[in-house]
Amino acid sequence: MPISPDSLLADLRWRYATKQFDPTAKISTDAWQAIEESLVLTPSSFGLQPWKFWVIDDPELRQKLAAQSWNQPQVIEASHLVVLTARADLELHDIDQWIQRLGQVQGTPEAALAPLKKMIVGFSGAMTPEQRHDWNRRQVYLALGQLMAAAAVMGIDSCPLEGIHAPGYDELLGLQNTGYRTAVACALGYRLATDKYAAAPKARFEKSQMIAHL
Amino acid sequence: MPISPDSLLADLRWRYATKQFDPTAKISTDAWQAIEESLVLTPSSFGLQPWKFWVIDDPELRQKLAAQSWNQPQVIEASHLVVLTARADLELHDIDQWIQRLGQVQGTPEAALAPLKKMIVGFSGAMTPEQRHDWNRRQVYLALGQLMAAAAVMGIDSCPLEGIHAPGYDELLGLQNTGYRTAVACALGYRLATDKYAAAPKARFEKSQMIAHL
Numbered sequence: 001m002p003i004s005p006d007s008l009l010a011d012l013r014w015r016y017a018t019k020q021f022d023p024t025a026k027i028s029t030d031a032w033q034a035i036e037e038s039l040v041l042t043p044s045s046f047g048l049q050p051w052k053f054w055v056i057d058d059p060e061l062r063q064k065l066a067a068q069s070w071n072q073p074q075v076i077e078a079s080h081l082v083v084l085t086a087r088a089d090l091e092l093h094d095i096d097q098w099i100q101r102l103g104q105v106q107g108t109p110e111a112a113l114a115p116l117k118k119m120i121v122g123f124s125g126a127m128t129p130e131q132r133h134d135w136n137r138r139q140v141y142l143a144l145g146q147l148m149a150a151a152a153v154m155g156i157d158s159c160p161l162e163g164i165h166a167p168g169y170d171e172l173l174g175l176q177n178t179g180y181r182t183a184v185a186c187a188l189g190y191r192l193a194t195d196k197y198a199a200a201p202k203a204r205f206e207k208s209q210m211i212a213h214l
Numbered sequence: 215m216p217i218s219p220d221s222l223l224a225d226l227r228w229r230y231a232t233k234q235f236d237p238t239a240k241i242s243t244d245a246w247q248a249i250e251e252s253l254v255l256t257p258s259s260f261g262l263q264p265w266k267f268w269v270i271d272d273p274e275l276r277q278k279l280a281a282q283s284w285n286q287p288q289v290i291e292a293s294h295l296v297v298l299t300a301r302a303d304l305e306l307h308d309i310d311q312w313i314q315r316l317g318q319v320q321g322t323p324e325a326a327l328a329p330l331k332k333m334i335v336g337f338s339g340a341m342t343p344e345q346r347h348d349w350n351r352r353q354v355y356l357a358l359g360q361l362m363a364a365a366a367v368m369g370i371d372s373c374p375l376e377g378i379h380a381p382g383y384d385e386l387l388g389l390q391n392t393g394y395r396t397a398v399a400c401a402l403g404y405r406l407a408t409d410k411y412a413a414a415p416k417a418r419f420e421k422s423q424m425i426a427h428l
Contacts, residue, residue, distance in 0.1 A: 005244045042359070204319075
């Protein structure tokens with residue numbers, strides 16, 4: 001049952017980068033499962049899913065991560081905190097794993113997937129390791145976009161946390177030998193009524209400056 | 215009126231990278247306005263909105279862009295085609311423009327925004343021009359994520375087009391001296407009943423491999 005254009009717009013206008021979360025307001029299990037599933041369902045380039053998402057339940061770890069996040073209170077007070085990490089590179093092994101998985105899920109013989117594999121290897125091989133990392137990070141931001149939109153239509157507040165100290169996050173999450181690197185984080189939960197940012201007019205450039213028709 | 219977790223999941227599972235669009239099925243004006251507004255409302259780092267979105271109405275231009283997109287039929291057949299472009303760099307001028315706009319919309323004196331400006335200049339100045347371009351491209355992918363999720367909850371199909379020839383797009387869109395570069399494109403509309411990809415099982419890695427709790 002699709003929602004109406006007006007309803008979508010009301011949800012997206014209601015959304016803002018929440019500064020003060022209600023520490024007592026927890027996202028229900030059902031809604032949280034849907035949030036996690038929205039991460040799993042995010043589309044990615046060639047389907048590669050070059051990411052891993054970390055849900056930080058441990059309050060002590062949240063405290064330590066806050067210290068790597070300019071002490072932004074959202075890291076501690078929001079109902080949930082997700083750290084979105086990207087593969088540092090994309091190796092043949094990653095591509096093989098994906099081709100295998102695709103064949104398994106869709107019942108396609110590996111030989112039939114050889115042209116796809118060749119295309120991915122070609123695309124990926126034309127990049128430097130750093131460019132591949134950037135490619136992967138872009139996919140993670142796509143996941144962040146779907147995550148925040150999914151939360152908004154369910155009436156869940158969020159705050160993207162981009163200016164965090166990623167190497168500090170990597171260390172606290174124990175990512176050193178995992179091949180994943182912190183890209184961005186996102187706090188999710190419910191706003192406090194006192195958060196003055198909720199009432200601030202939404203500041204965007206004029207639509208006519210941002211969107212052109214050709 | 216928020217949608218339920220089940221309803222969100224049904225929408226996100228219904229979504230897939232549509233290959234065959236119905237060329238006769240057009241997105242209504244209302245729904246398209248909401249799609250454009252969802253682009254405008256996309257959050258971005260520091261609110262900078264380092265992007266411009268191009269809606270390609272001209273069928274001849276669509277034909278030419280298809281030739282820069284491995285002749286994927288979606289470019290021509292979908293109801294709408296959006297090209298998402300990112301600022302090639304982020305200059306002091308861009309930051310000034312944003313600070314000015316923010317002050318104007320929120321009625322904040324420019325002096326009160328000086329600390330924010332200083333922070334953005336510091337953050338941005340620590341990067342090379344190429345890193346700033348990558349930063350901007352990540353924001354554009356966030357917009358793509360919100361765009362596709364917004365479309366899905368309204369029952370609109372989409373197909374992200376990443377493997378396009380970006381320099382060819384830049385030339386056809388006349389971006390040479392605009393300071394914007396093509397990042398990715400997205401076709402939107404309604405699937406044909408005959409698109410076999412709609413019925414293919416959704417292939418993702420196991421949730422347990424992708425999401426960890428700490």
